[in-house]
Amino acid sequence: MSLNEILLNIIFYALALTGLFSSFMVATSTNMVRTAFSLLGVLFSFAGLYGLLRADFLFAAQILVYVGGILVLIIFAIMLTHKIANVNLSNESTSSSTVIAVVCILFAVLVFIALTLPEYIKINQRNKPLTEMIGNNLLSDSLLPFEILSVLLLACLIGAVYLARKEVKE
Amino acid sequence: MLWFTKYPVENLLILSSAVFCFGIYTIVTRKNAVSILMGVELVLNSVNLNFITFSQFVDNAGISGNMVAIFVIVLAAAEASVALAIILGIYQNFGRVDVDKLTSLRN
Numbered sequence: 001m002s003l004n005e006i007l008l009n010i011i012f013y014a015l016a017l018t019g020l021f022s023s024f025m026v027a028t029s030t031n032m033v034r035t036a037f038s039l040l041g042v043l044f045s046f047a048g049l050y051g052l053l054r055a056d057f058l059f060a061a062q063i064l065v066y067v068g069g070i071l072v073l074i075i076f077a078i079m080l081t082h083k084i085a086n087v088n089l090s091n092e093s094t095s096s097s098t099v100i101a102v103v104c105i106l107f108a109v110l111v112f113i114a115l116t117l118p119e120y121i122k123i124n125q126r127n128k129p130l131t132e133m134i135g136n137n138l139l140s141d142s143l144l145p146f147e148i149l150s151v152l153l154l155a156c157l158i159g160a161v162y163l164a165r166k167e168v169k170e
Numbered sequence: 171m172l173w174f175t176k177y178p179v180e181n182l183l184i185l186s187s188a189v190f191c192f193g194i195y196t197i198v199t200r201k202n203a204v205s206i207l208m209g210v211e212l213v214l215n216s217v218n219l220n221f222i223t224f225s226q227f228v229d230n231a232g233i234s235g236n237m238v239a240i241f242v243i244v245l246a247a248a249e250a251s252v253a254l255a256i257i258l259g260i261y262q263n264f265g266r267v268d269v270d271k272l273t274s275l276r277n
Contacts, residue, residue: 023188035208039208042189050219066215069250074254081267099198103194106190111187126226137233159252
């Protein structure tokens with residue numbers, strides 16, 4: 001292995017272990033706030049993986065939308081749905097051996113599928129930057145989904161404000 | 171050994187399936203609604219990683235995998251905002267967000 005490959009391996013396995021450990025914490029931790037910050041670890045390690053795969057636009061979008069938007073929303077929700085004075089931010093879970101067995105079977109099936117990729121898939125990593133192609137594609141091939149998505153976002157905005165407002169008692 | 175530089179797709183697929191299984195486990199076992207939402211985010215992220223892996227590594231795949239991943243991110247943002255608004259509404263009405271205790275529709 002050349003030095004370049006060794007470095008790539010080290011970066012990949014560091015990111016992968018961070019993601020795995022953080023998602024394990026999300027699944028099992030009993031403290032709500034700790035769960036949210038483990039989710040932060042998962043999102044950052046996935047952003048790093050996108051960078052490693054040279055998906056430059058997705059790398060930026062992951063950090064901007066997921067870390068900057070969704071995670072902050074989730075932490076807001078945790079803070080708003082627990083009384084601030086009540087320090088006990090417990091996070092109950094009903095673990096049973098059935099669930100663990102089913103999830104393990106699911107994982108085994110997925111790993112089996114991943115290890116038996118069909119032969120006709122040629123593996124060859126893309127080297128070109130993607131942002132220009134994505135911009136062109138958004139305004140030509142996927143213009144209709146893009147516009148529908150903007151309408152959907154507007155509807156979501158209105159719906160979220162309507163749902164979350166305080167009801168006026170008369 | 172299954173090194174990443176030799177078998178990149180297999181490594182990424184195994185990682186994403188592990189995160190997917192953790193997400194499913196979170197969705198099934200948690201009682202708090204916000205935690206269930208976090209499980210959904212884990213599942214969406216692992217699926218995104220699959221799309222981007224295939225889009226970047228398979229020859230002649232174009233960039234449709236990247237486009238799908240972008241749309242998934244936007245839909246996840248919309249879904250999170252509406253779900254959190256619903257959770258806040260439930261909290262105002264019932265004072266709790268444990269999904270196994272919410273057995274009535276209104277008070």
